[in-house]
Amino acid sequence: MEHIENIYDLLPEEIEKLINKIIEALNIVKDRKNTNSRFVDSEKTLILCPKCNSEHIIKNGHDKNKIQTYKCKDCKKKFNACTNTLVSHVKLTYEQLLIFFECMDNKLSIRKTAAKMNVNKNTVFLLCHKVLDCISIIRENIKLRGTAEGDETYESINLKGTKKENMPRFSKPRSSNNEIQKKV
C-alpha cells in the first residue's frame, strides 16, 4: 500500500471522494443521537453486513453507547453503522469531528487542533492516521483512464554504513568545510 505523508498532495477527484467519505462518517455520528436507527445509512442505501455483504440484517439491541447494533442472519456477525468506517472506535462528538476537519482544512498543527477540540494530542494523531488510511483505500481504487503521463523523479537513498569501495561515486570535497578547517 502506498503510504501518503501529506493530505495536501491529493488529486482533486481523491479529495472529492474523501470529502464524501467524511460527510458519510459525520452523518453516521450524527445518527447516533437518533435512537430509531433505520436499516439504511446516511445516503439512504441499504445497510449490508460488513463481513459478507448480506442484506439479511436484523436489529440486535443497543451497545453501551446506545448505538443500534445489527446482526447478520447469514454469517452471524454483530456490527453497528460505524463498523469499518472512518469513525469506528472513535468516541468523539459530531461537533468535535467538525472542528477536526475544519482544522485540517486550515492546515493547523496537531497540537493546535487538539486544543481546539479539547482532546489529547494522541487522539488527533490517531484520527489523522485513520483519515490517511481512508485516502490510501480510495487511492487503491482509482483507475486511470485515457493517456497517463509520468515524470521522472529523484529519490534520496541512505548510504549510511556503506563501505567506500561500494559507494556509487566518490564523495565530492566540500569547499566550505575546507575553508573552515583552514581558518582553524
Ligand SMILES: [Zn+2]
Ligand atoms: Zn454477514
